[in-house]
Amino acid sequence: MLLYQFKAGTNPRRVSIYLAEKELDIPRYELDYANREHKSPEYLAINPAGRAPALVTDHGEVITDSAAIVEYLEELYPANSMIGDDPETRAKVRALERLGTDLVVRTQVWLWNVTTSFPHMQPKPSPETADIMFRHVTEILDALEKSIGDNKFLTGNQPTIADFTVFAIFQTARERFNLPFGTEHPRLDAWFTNFRKRPSADY
Numbered sequence: 001m002l003l004y005q006f007k008a009g010t011n012p013r014r015v016s017i018y019l020a021e022k023e024l025d026i027p028r029y030e031l032d033y034a035n036r037e038h039k040s041p042e043y044l045a046i047n048p049a050g051r052a053p054a055l056v057t058d059h060g061e062v063i064t065d066s067a068a069i070v071e072y073l074e075e076l077y078p079a080n081s082m083i084g085d086d087p088e089t090r091a092k093v094r095a096l097e098r099l100g101t102d103l104v105v106r107t108q109v110w111l112w113n114v115t116t117s118f119p120h121m122q123p124k125p126s127p128e129t130a131d132i133m134f135r136h137v138t139e140i141l142d143a144l145e146k147s148i149g150d151n152k153f154l155t156g157n158q159p160t161i162a163d164f165t166v167f168a169i170f171q172t173a174r175e176r177f178n179l180p181f182g183t184e185h186p187r188l189d190a191w192f193t194n195f196r197k198r199p200s201a202d203y
Contacts, residue, residue: 001026001027001056001057001058002026002029002055002056003026003027003028003029003053003054003055003056003069004028004029004031004043004046004047004052004053004054004055004056005028005029005030005031005052005053006030006031006038006052006053007030007203008176008203009052009053010104010108010168010169010172011051011052011053011066011104011168012052012053012066013164013167013168013171013172014067014161014164014165014168015053015055015066015069015070016200017164017167017168017200017201018070018073018082018161018164019073020199020200021082021159021164021198021200022073022077022080022082023080024073024077026055026073031043033052038050038051038052046062047062047064049064051064053066053069055069055072057072067097067101067161070082070161070164071083082159082161082164083160083161084155084160089155089156092155093155093160093161093162096144096147096154096155096160096162096166097160097161097162097165099140099143099144099162100144100154100162100165100166101165102140103137103140103141103144103165103166103169104165104168104169106133106136106137106140107133107137107169107172107173107181108169109129109133110130110133110134110137111172111173111177111179112125113125113126113127113130113133114127114130114134114179115177117177141182141185141188142185144166144185144188145186145187145188148187148188149187150187152191152194153191153195154166154191159195159198163191163195167192167195167201169181170182170188171192171196171201174192
């Protein structure tokens with residue numbers, strides 16, 4: 001098994017945080033994004049989408065989506081479940097994880113337009129597009145702020161894949177780009193601060 005990653009990337013972070021929380025040791029290969037190794041013919045032969053992460057299984061199959069990689073590993077290593085131990089909990093976790101995925105997508109488009117760091121994705125950042133996307137980002141932040149309630153983690157008292165997904169985009173916005181992301185949502189702000197103390201949160 002081999003995991004291709006870009007450790008600073010939002011979607012690869014979803015997997016690396018999961019691996020740390022599960023205490024799973026899987027061989028990894030760090031893609032050189034600065035030199036666009038992820039667009040090289042060699043890597044495109046593995047993942048035609050040209051992005052990280054990608055997991056090559058022991059059987060030679062390639063899984064190219066972070067959520068799918070996590071679900072695959074949960075099937076292989078069910079102990080210390082990060083999705084939940086009963087149908088209702090798993091449904092709740094998956095629902096919030098999918099909401100988190102929507103947050104990642106919307107925030108990435110916002111970042112393409114509010115920074116100049118993604119010339120290959122957005123050669124001409126648009127403040128107007130940034131404003132529109134941030135309204136859509138805030139819509140999800142508002143929903144998460146309400147749903148977390150007084151819980152320590154997004155779905156209760158234990159960390160789950162929902163936390164890993166949402167934390168990854170919070171960390172990207174706050175630490176890679178120094179943007180005040182979610183600071184107007186006090187419950188999420190406290191959740192991020194507490195989760196950041198976990199060893200899995202370190203790059």
